[in-house]
Amino acid sequence: MKKKYAKLKKVLFYVFIALFLVVMLFPFYWQVVTSLRYQRDISSMTLLPDLSDLNYTSYVTIFTKRPFARYIMNSLGISLITMVLCITVTSLAAYALARLRFKGKPFILGLSLCVSMFPAIAVISPMYMFISNIGLRNTWWGLVIPYMTFGIPLSLWYLTTFFKSIPLELEEAAKIDGCSNIQAFTKVVLPLAIPGMFTTAILIFIQAWNEYLFSLTINTDDTARTIPVGITMFRGEYTIPWVENAAAIVTVTVPLAIIVLILQKRIISGLTSGAVKG
Amino acid sequence: MRKKRLVMNAARREALTGYLMTAPALILIFAVALFPVLRTFYLSTFDLRLNNASLSKTYTTHNLDLEYYADTFFRLNKRLAYVSEGEEKEAASVAQSLLESINQTQEELLAREELTDSYKVVYDAVLSMKSLNNDELTVREIEQQSAEMLKSNIDDVIARLEPYKDVENVDAAIEIARDMESSLREPNFVGFNNYKVLFSNDRLGRSLVNTFIFVVFAVFFELCIGILLGLLMNKVFVGRGIVRASILIPWSIPAAVSALMWRFMYDGEYGIISNLFESIGLFSSASDILTTKSGALFGLIFADIWKTSPYMGLMILAGLQTIDAGLYEAATIDGANKIQQFFKVTLPLLRPSILVALVFRTLDTFKVFDLVSVMTNGGPSNSTETISVYAYKTMFANMNFGLGSAIAVVMFVVLAVICVIYVKVFGADLFKTERES
Numbered sequence: 065m066k067k068k069y070a071k072l073k074k075v076l077f078y079v080f081i082a083l084f085l086v087v088m089l090f091p092f093y094w095q096v097v098t099s100l101r102y103q104r105d106i107s108s109m110t111l112l113p114d115l116s117d118l119n120y121t122s123y124v125t126i127f128t129k130r131p132f133a134r135y136i137m138n139s140l141g142i143s144l145i146t147m148v149l150c151i152t153v154t155s156l157a158a159y160a161l162a163r164l165r166f167k168g169k170p171f172i173l174g175l176s177l178c179v180s181m182f183p184a185i186a187v188i189s190p191m192y193m194f195i196s197n198i199g200l201r202n203t204w205w206g207l208v209i210p211y212m213t214f215g216i217p218l219s220l221w222y223l224t225t226f227f228k229s230i231p232l233e234l235e236e237a238a239k240i241d242g243c244s245n246i247q248a249f250t251k252v253v254l255p256l257a258i259p260g261m262f263t264t265a266i267l268i269f270i271q272a273w274n275e276y277l278f279s280l281t282i283n284t285d286d287t288a289r290t291i292p293v294g295i296t297m298f299r300g301e302y303t304i305p306w307v308e309n310a311a312a313i314v315t316v317t318v319p320l321a322i323i324v325l326i327l328q329k330r331i332i333s334g335l336t337s338g339a340v341k342g
Numbered sequence: 343m344r345k346k347r348l349v350m351n352a353a354r355r356e357a358l359t360g361y362l363m364t365a366p367a368l369i370l371i372f373a374v375a376l377f378p379v380l381r382t383f384y385l386s387t388f389d390l391r392l393n394n395a396s397l398s399k400t401y402t403t404h405n406l407d408l409e410y411y412a413d414t415f416f417r418l419n420k421r422l423a424y425v426s427e428g429e430e431k432e433a434a435s436v437a438q439s440l441l442e443s444i445n446q447t448q449e450e451l452l453a454r455e456e457l458t459d460s461y462k463v464v465y466d467a468v469l470s471m472k473s474l475n476n477d478e479l480t481v482r483e484i485e486q487q488s489a490e491m492l493k494s495n496i497d498d499v500i501a502r503l504e505p506y507k508d509v510e511n512v513d514a515a516i517e518i519a520r521d522m523e524s525s526l527r528e529p530n531f532v533g534f535n536n537y538k539v540l541f542s543n544d545r546l547g548r549s550l551v552n553t554f555i556f557v558v559f560a561v562f563f564e565l566c567i568g569i570l571l572g573l574l575m576n577k578v579f580v581g582r583g584i585v586r587a588s589i590l591i592p593w594s595i596p597a598a599v600s601a602l603m604w605r606f607m608y609d610g611e612y613g614i615i616s617n618l619f620e621s622i623g624l625f626s627s628a629s630d631i632l633t634t635k636s637g638a639l640f641g642l643i644f645a646d647i648w649k650t651s652p653y654m655g656l657m658i659l660a661g662l663q664t665i666d667a668g669l670y671e672a673a674t675i676d677g678a679n680k681i682q683q684f685f686k687v688t689l690p691l692l693r694p695s696i697l698v699a700l701v702f703r704t705l706d707t708f709k710v711f712d713l714v715s716v717m718t719n720g721g722p723s724n725s726t727e728t729i730s731v732y733a734y735k736t737m738f739a740n741m742n743f744g745l746g747s748a749i750a751v752v753m754f755v756v757l758a759v760i761c762v763i764y765v766k767v768f769g770a771d772l773f774k775t776e777r778e779s
Contacts, residue, residue: 160364
């Protein structure tokens with residue numbers, strides 16, 4: 065009797081899991097289905113597209129009729145530059161914060177945590193005027209600069225946590241063997257810290273990739289737009305071109321999803337390191 | 343004694359290295375984050391409108407745009423000269439005297455402000471139709487008296503030309519004279535006037551209420567679902583990897599993109615979710631989700647929960663994994679059932695993780711912009727306008743940067759207050775985790 069009960073519980077458990085997965089993944093599935101329909105069939109509620117007559121053309125038109133390739137280039141360029149700059153500038157600082165003894169460390173860490181919580185709206189008016197005045201609107205740098213607002217404090221915070229998790233003994237051994245602080249950093253800590261730096265880099269990259277407000281306001285030329293803004297600006301003659309929207313969403317989500325799935329362990333460890341270690 | 347000094351020197355050197363290594367990051371944080379926030383506060387005390395040439399910058403003193411002035415002066419001169427040579431004798435004589443008066447005013451103005459040389463450069467450029475695009479050269483500070491003198495001269499020109507409006511060229515001259523007035527840049531410092539404007543209508547209050555409703559519902563449900571997900575993922579079962587992976591995808595896509603996906607599914611005509619909700623009786627009509635206030639708020643909250651509760655689940659899971667399994671064994675031996683274990687063991691030990699997640703999510707949700715901007719753009723009729731959207735519209739739709747900055751400052755202050763409340767109420771728990779690491 066009890067065994068039967070346990071079995072029922074197990075079944076219920078898996079039903080729940082399945083239900084959860086459906087809720088999580090259905091919106092994506094629906095985008096895939098929509099992207100393969102014709103615009104005239106857009107109101108169809110069948111869960112499968114007409115398999116005998118799939119419409120792949122929107123995957124072509126987003127590249128031929130819309131500057132979608134350009135959006136991808138812009139997003140990639142801006143996110144990569146932001147990522148590299150943030151990691152380079154903050155890795156030294158994070159090492160110092162994790163290892164060296166000096167006054168004001170809690171203050172610096174607290175400050176960077178606070179700053180990473182700043183709303184973009186609170187900095188946008190001076191940032192927009194500054195970028196306009198130096199003539200960087202509609203360029204990559206015009207977005208890299210504001211993206212550092214959240215990138216630098218975030219990466220400082222994450223990297224410090226990662227550096228702290230590297231055992232101190234290794235470094236001390238290196239110093240006893242005659243390494244200076246800098247040598248201990250480059251020869252011992254850096255190689256060990258690469259996974260952590262990599263994780264931080266991904267997190268910064270994703271943040272920059274997903275950013276919307278600065279991109280919407282600063283890069284208003286169609287050729288300078290990034291993906292999140294570009295997709296939402298697709299316009300048809302009379303209606304929103306939902307099929308093309310869906311094709312664009314699928315096109316950018318699939319690579320991102322693959323990257324995230326491959327690196328999921330790292331990303332999760334990165335995301336939660338702040339939470340657990342405070 | 344000597345040894346002690348050596349130790350001290352080493353310590354000092356270490357501290358110095360520390361400061362040197364952190365300096366670049368700190369300078370950047372100051373330059374790209376702290377300074378702009380202070381600057382936002384500064385800008386909020388000005389009447390700053392980017393669509394109006396004479397208000398597009400902050401002026402604390404009287405200024406004259408030489409380029410604009412030279413251009414309008416040249417054109418006014420020409421028109422007045424035409425009139426003075428015209429048939430209408432009366433108008434001609436007025437124009438003649440005005441010509442003298444504006445030239446005399448200019449002479450006085452430039453001499454008093456020692457601007458004669460710069461004016462020549464600018465005037466030549468204007469004559470050869472070149473645009474200088476150099477505010478350093480063209481916008482110059484002047485005395486208040488000079489500004490008043492120029493202004494009264496212009497007013498005089500307009501007043502004396504007014505009676506001859508029907509004469510050829512006079513109307514155009516009046517237009518130019520009015521234009522000339524905008525070459526004067528008066529101080530646009532308005533103190534706390536923007537805040538007064540802000541608090542005198544209820545749009546700010548309504549947007550704050552909308553934001554709070556959104557935050558409270560979204561964060562509450564995200565937390566509940568997050569705890570449930572965390573508990574689930576902490577179990578060993580077939581397909582755990584898939585669940586964990588599927589969770590990360592909504593988190594990783596841009597909020598703007600997820601907003602677009604949901605807007606499509608909420609659409610009154612072809613939205614699958616809105617039609618589903620209609621058929622199960624959650625809404626009386628499929629179009630209600632995006633066209634009624636409560637429907638739109640529900641839609642936004644629902645989409646946010648979908649995107650973020652998995653992330654909450656990961657945070658909670660990380661907290662769960664730090665709990666010693668022995669505690670559950672001990673609880674079982676003491677005869678506690680699963681539910682008792684959850685309330686007596688799991689929840690108390692999870693408290694720090696929950697609090698950290700709660701604080702982060704509250705602050706993050708409060709800033710919500712992408713989702714609302716793409717899905718409803720604050721509509722229908724501002725009923726889902728959050729504070730970020732209000733600030734954005736004020737700045738970029740109305741180009742009123744002064745008022746927009748004031749909204750941003752209010753938002754910043756509210757966020758700071760929320761932070762302080764959290765720290766005051768849960769402070770001990772929030773910082774406990776930090777000490778452990």
